[in-house]
Amino acid sequence: MTNEGNRNVRDLRRANRARLLRHLYFHGPLSRQDLIHATGLSSASVSNVVADLLEAKVVVEAGSVESDGGRPRILLHADNARYQVIGVDVGETRIRLERFDLRLREQASIDVPIVGRRPDPDQVVAGIASGLGELAAGQERRILGVGIGVPGIVQREPYAVVYGQTVGWDAVPLEELLRAHTELPLFVDNGATTMGQAELWFGSGSTSGSAVFLLIGSGTGASLIMGGKPLRGSSTSAGEWGHTNVQVGGRLCRCGTRGCLEAYVGAPAVIARYQEAEGAAELDPADEEKALSRIMLLAERDRSPAGEAARSVLEETALRIGVGIAGLVNLFNPRRVIIGGWAGLTMAPALLAPIREATRDHALRLPFSQTSIELGALGPDAVARGAATLPVARFLDAGGELPALPPNTTREVGRAAAAAR
Numbered sequence: 001m002t003n004e005g006n007r008n009v010r011d012l013r014r015a016n017r018a019r020l021l022r023h024l025y026f027h028g029p030l031s032r033q034d035l036i037h038a039t040g041l042s043s044a045s046v047s048n049v050v051a052d053l054l055e056a057k058v059v060v061e062a063g064s065v066e067s068d069g070g071r072p073r074i075l076l077h078a079d080n081a082r083y084q085v086i087g088v089d090v091g092e093t094r095i096r097l098e099r100f101d102l103r104l105r106e107q108a109s110i111d112v113p114i115v116g117r118r119p120d121p122d123q124v125v126a127g128i129a130s131g132l133g134e135l136a137a138g139q140e141r142r143i144l145g146v147g148i149g150v151p152g153i154v155q156r157e158p159y160a161v162v163y164g165q166t167v168g169w170d171a172v173p174l175e176e177l178l179r180a181h182t183e184l185p186l187f188v189d190n191g192a193t194t195m196g197q198a199e200l201w202f203g204s205g206s207t208s209g210s211a212v213f214l215l216i217g218s219g220t221g222a223s224l225i226m227g228g229k230p231l232r233g234s235s236t237s238a239g240e241w242g243h244t245n246v247q248v249g250g251r252l253c254r255c256g257t258r259g260c261l262e263a264y265v266g267a268p269a270v271i272a273r274y275q276e277a278e279g280a281a282e283l284d285p286a287d288e289e290k291a292l293s294r295i296m297l298l299a300e301r302d303r304s305p306a307g308e309a310a311r312s313v314l315e316e317t318a319l320r321i322g323v324g325i326a327g328l329v330n331l332f333n334p335r336r337v338i339i340g341g342w343a344g345l346t347m348a349p350a351l352l353a354p355i356r357e358a359t360r361d362h363a364l365r366l367p368f369s370q371t372s373i374e375l376g377a378l379g380p381d382a383v384a385r386g387a388a389t390l391p392v393a394r395f396l397d398a399g400g401e402l403p404a405l406p407p408n409t410t411r412e413v414g415r416a417a418a419a420a421r
Helices: 003-027 032-039 043-055 121-136 174-179 191-202 267-276 288-301 305-332 342-362 365-369 379-397 409-420
Strands: 059-065 073-078 083-090 094-101 106-113 142-150 153-156 160-164 169-172 186-190 211-216 220-226 336-340 372-375
Touching: 003 032, 003 043, 003 073, 003 379, 032 043, 032 073, 043 059, 083 121, 083 191, 083 379, 094 121, 094 379, 106 121, 106 379, 121 142, 121 174, 142 174, 142 191, 142 379, 153 186, 160 174, 160 186, 174 186, 186 191, 186 379, 191 211, 191 220, 191 336, 191 379, 211 305, 211 342, 220 305, 267 288, 267 305, 267 342, 288 305, 288 342, 305 336, 305 342, 305 365, 336 342, 342 372, 342 379
Parallel strands: 083 142, 142 186, 211 336, 336 372
Antiparallel strands: 059 073, 083 094, 094 106, 153 160, 160 169, 211 220
């Protein structure tokens, strides 16, 4: 057989491995007969691929079920305990690192605080390197890779370069900077996109092929899922929902323009608008999570001018979010809109009804009637979990084949992390 013929056979076999492994990962445990019906592959192909996956210890047997008149059928599932992955959420006040098994169940986590008003790239790289060293120390299971969710646009030139206009990052070569500290495979993507993938796989979007996931934190973004995949645009920058204009000549946004949605609904903007209101209570804007929680508490319980100011600011915030969602509903006609991010999950439980009302009032009736607006199911750590899906997705797409790693990688990660500290 020619080299091209050999390559075609290998490609077909790898594609079949990926097809079966993905199905077992998301729908297992399943029998070989189940896999034949679900994938459309022949009995011989399923038998051969399953034998390969069992031999590679990517798939394991998981008991048996009775069959109609024949021998019991052996059930199979992906070996979720054999490998681990790490997800990183680069926020504006902290870096969250979590180690997961293959099924994205958390095994360990670390928070690294960010000092200063903006996340400095060198500080972020040192924080990630230190966290990786702690999470990998003494870890015997193979780590498939590190996924990293960041604020801003990610382009591959050919390595991941981050354009985070609101945090002062202009073409930061994050992947290359991290390469000095780890040999583990790195996967960098926008934080809203990683959050959306986590919710799509395991959370509120798991039954939808068409959804919009909104990340409202210090910044504001969106992940647009169409046909089960993120919509990335021509240069990966699709989803910058927070920088759609909602007020001509409006409030100054951190990106430098005026009237962006983020200038009204991002956590710093909500806190600033409250502080500007007559009768507002004193807050510490440096601690955004504590300040936003205080505003929510004042709005719920306080009948003084401070409480009235909080309610007024939150009413406008709900209106702005609803108008922003209405634009997405009219443009993309999603089946679901999922609100997440730490600030979104802090505000939205109390604001969900007025957000839905504002969306209804500003959207076309038909697409609005086909859309539900819900809260994310995975909590504020969805960005880190979503980042961890990136090496898992690569593993599944490769049919369980592992990337080559230099020897003693885990040990080298620990040494580099110690040097970074």
